[in-house]
Amino acid sequence: MPLFERLTGMLDILPEDQPYWYHVRARARRLAELAGFERIDVPILEWTGLFARGVGEGTDIVDKEMYSFEDRGNRLVTLRPEFTAGVLRAYIENGMHVLSQPVKLYTIGPIFRYERPQAGRYRQHTQLDVEIVGTQDPAADLEVMVLAWDLYASLGFRDLAFQLNSTGCPRCKPGYIAVLQEYYAEHQDEICDDCRRRLERSPLRLLDCKADQCQPLIEAAPHIADHLCDECAAHFAELRASLDLLDRAYTINHRLVRGLDYYTKTVYEVWAAGIGAQAAVCGGGRYDGLAEAIGGPPTPGVGFGSGIERIVLVMKELGVEVPSLPTPPVFVAHLGSRAKREAVRLVNALRAADVGAWLAFEERGLKSQLREAGKRAARYAVILGEEELAAGKAAVRDMAAGEQSDVALAELVDWLKARV
Numbered sequence: 001m002p003l004f005e006r007l008t009g010m011l012d013i014l015p016e017d018q019p020y021w022y023h024v025r026a027r028a029r030r031l032a033e034l035a036g037f038e039r040i041d042v043p044i045l046e047w048t049g050l051f052a053r054g055v056g057e058g059t060d061i062v063d064k065e066m067y068s069f070e071d072r073g074n075r076l077v078t079l080r081p082e083f084t085a086g087v088l089r090a091y092i093e094n095g096m097h098v099l100s101q102p103v104k105l106y107t108i109g110p111i112f113r114y115e116r117p118q119a120g121r122y123r124q125h126t127q128l129d130v131e132i133v134g135t136q137d138p139a140a141d142l143e144v145m146v147l148a149w150d151l152y153a154s155l156g157f158r159d160l161a162f163q164l165n166s167t168g169c170p171r172c173k174p175g176y177i178a179v180l181q182e183y184y185a186e187h188q189d190e191i192c193d194d195c196r197r198r199l200e201r202s203p204l205r206l207l208d209c210k211a212d213q214c215q216p217l218i219e220a221a222p223h224i225a226d227h228l229c230d231e232c233a234a235h236f237a238e239l240r241a242s243l244d245l246l247d248r249a250y251t252i253n254h255r256l257v258r259g260l261d262y263y264t265k266t267v268y269e270v271w272a273a274g275i276g277a278q279a280a281v282c283g284g285g286r287y288d289g290l291a292e293a294i295g296g297p298p299t300p301g302v303g304f305g306s307g308i309e310r311i312v313l314v315m316k317e318l319g320v321e322v323p324s325l326p327t328p329p330v331f332v333a334h335l336g337s338r339a340k341r342e343a344v345r346l347v348n349a350l351r352a353a354d355v356g357a358w359l360a361f362e363e364r365g366l367k368s369q370l371r372e373a374g375k376r377a378a379r380y381a382v383i384l385g386e387e388e389l390a391a392g393k394a395a396v397r398d399m400a401a402g403e404q405s406d407v408a409l410a411e412l413v414d415w416l417k418a419r420v
Contacts, residue, residue, distance in 0.1 A: 009114075009123030011309060020312040023322040025108060027154050028128050031147055032106040037130060040105045042086040044112075048076040054085035054262055054294050059202055065113040079112035083129035084262070084287060084303060085294060091133050092296035101134035108308070120310035130284075131303035138238040141266045141286060141302050142246075148270050148282055148304050149248060155311060156320035157281065159273035162243065162250035165224070166236040167204065167257055169264050170289060172229035177203045179222050187217050207255040223254040235265055258283055262290040266302065275314045282306035328356030329420040331373035335366060335385040343384050346394075346412065355417050374399060379420060382412070 006012060013021060029039075048068045055061050067079040080086055087105060090096075096103050107129050114123055130147060132140040149160055168176055180203050188196060192211040199206065207218055228236065243250050250268075258267045267285035275281070284304025291299035315322070330350055334343035343359060350357040358376055360369045366383065373381040383395040394412055397404045407415045 007123070009117040011122050011124070017312065019322050019325050020315060021308065022325060024155060024308055024311050024315075025128075028106070028108065028151055031151055031154070032130060035104070035143060035147055037104040037106040037147075040087060040090060040107050041109065042080075042083070042090050042107065044080055044110065045077050046080055046086055046089070048078040050085050050089055050294055051078055051081060054088070054290055055082065056202065056262065059205065060115075061113065065115050067112045067114060081111055081113045083107060083109075083111065083127060083305060084131060084301075085290065087129065087131050087303075088133065088287075088290050088296070088299070088301065089294060091299070092291060092294070097134070097297070097299065102140060103133045104131070105133065106130045120307065120313040122309055125310075126308040128306045128308060129303065130305075131301055133301040134299060136235075136288065136300040138235050138242065138266075141239050142242045144284065144302055144304050145243075145268055145270075146246065146248065148284070148306060151306070152270060152272060152281060152311075155315055156318055157272040157275070157314065158318075160249070161271050162248060163253040163256050163269040163271055163280070164240070164243075164250045165253050165256040165267050166228060166232055166265050167263050167267055167285070168224055168228050168232050172227055172232055173224075173264070176222070176224045176227040179227065180204070180206065183222055184217070190214075190217060204257045207257050218255055221255075225252070225254060232265055239266060258285055262287040262293060264288045268304075272314070275317065281310065281314070326356070327377050328358045329379040330355060330357040330382060330416055331360065331369075331376060331378035331380070332357055332382045332384065333360050333366060333369035333373065335383075339384040339386065339389060342389060342409075343382075346382065346384070346409075349413050350416060353413050353417050355413070355420055370397070380416060382416075 052062055061081050066081050068076060071077050110124050111127050112124050130144050132144055152160055184199055184206060191214050195206050195209050195214055256267055263285040265286040269280040269283035271279040272281050282304055286302040288300040332343045332347050334340045347357045347359045370381055378399055381397045381399055388394050392409055393406045394409055395404055396407050
């Protein structure tokens with residue numbers, strides 16, 4: 001056994017998996033930039049209060065899953081468990097409200113949650129995060145939703161559909177919560193211990209419970225759609241009309257609330273077929289009150305987050321092929337100490353000329369070095385020995401055709417660059 005192993009819930013992303021990661025990130029960047037989103041990067045470490053106020057005390061993330069600790073200054077800090085609160089903090093702190101609104105942002109990076117590891121879900125995982133900040137227009141909701149859909153469709157996911165709901169706003173949500181609490185108060189003996197705590201601290205999360213004993217009560221619970229104010233109802237109706245216009249399938253899911261307190265109005269998930277029991281591949285929603293919760297001016301926003309690990313896992317299960325990453329097209333073999341010195345010089349000259357090159361290490365026979373060149377999928381193998389150096393030439397073997405040419409050392413870099 002090794003002295004150390006990776007921590008539970010962490011993942012090594014090995015070289016053979018990097019083509020998937022590169023492909024997914026490249027597709028995400030391309031789709032985001034086509035729609036005018038700009039890249040932002042925010043710190044991994046933030047004040048704990050940012051998430052306690054933004055995500056919400058009483059949520060599983062804040063109460064059970066955050067990696068929080070005191071730093072050396074005895075200040076409570078947290079490894080980010082999600083992106084949106086940090087992005088809004090950066091928007092407020094850096095005065096982005098003075099920019100032309102809305103501001104469209106995306107980022108990709110690690111987030112941390114202490115939860116039970118399972119397939120495609122880790123305690124450190126990499127998330128694509130997309131946000132539109134500064135508008136209440138339902139067209140912004142549509143835009144982030146369609147971007148998520150198009151990403152999954154372009155990566156080979158099949159039979160996509162949205163699960164959709166509205167959680168109302170500060171005007172209508174409190175009335176619905178009162179109705180929901182009254183309904184559950186009559187059934188306190190039937191619900192799980194977590195739901196008894198949620199009843200007072202985070203009532204909407206009652207609808208998100210996964211305990212078997214709570215499912216009949218959730219099915220019979222009052223629907224928030226029946227309690228929306230006129231503004232929220234109109235917003236929801238316009239979003240649904242836009243989804244119909246674009247022929248994007250959706251189902252109204254009255255129990256969908258997502259696990260974060262900051263959501264208002266639209267919440268949604270993207271579901272895909274043929275990927276096992278966990279059909280939801282990403283989710284998000286609108287958070288018009290988040291900026292105020294963390295001390296900023298009223299600023300509407302909407303977005304989504306999507307885990308890259310889960311995407312890659314499902315792509316493999318679906319048999320989706322991705323392009324291989326490029327490897328150095330030139331392999332430089334050498335025989336003898338003088339030839340090795342020339343090989344070192346040549347490899348660095350090739351790289352300076354923007355030609356990828358691999359230097360053979362250690363003293364070995366030519367057959368061994370050429371076998372390595374084949375394994376590394378080199379297009380050309382340059383062979384340097386005492387005879388070649390004496391003649392001022394190198395032997396260059398085309399690895400696919402099996403043909404070999406002599407090229408003057410002085411011309412070798414230009415010769416290879418013209419061909420690769």
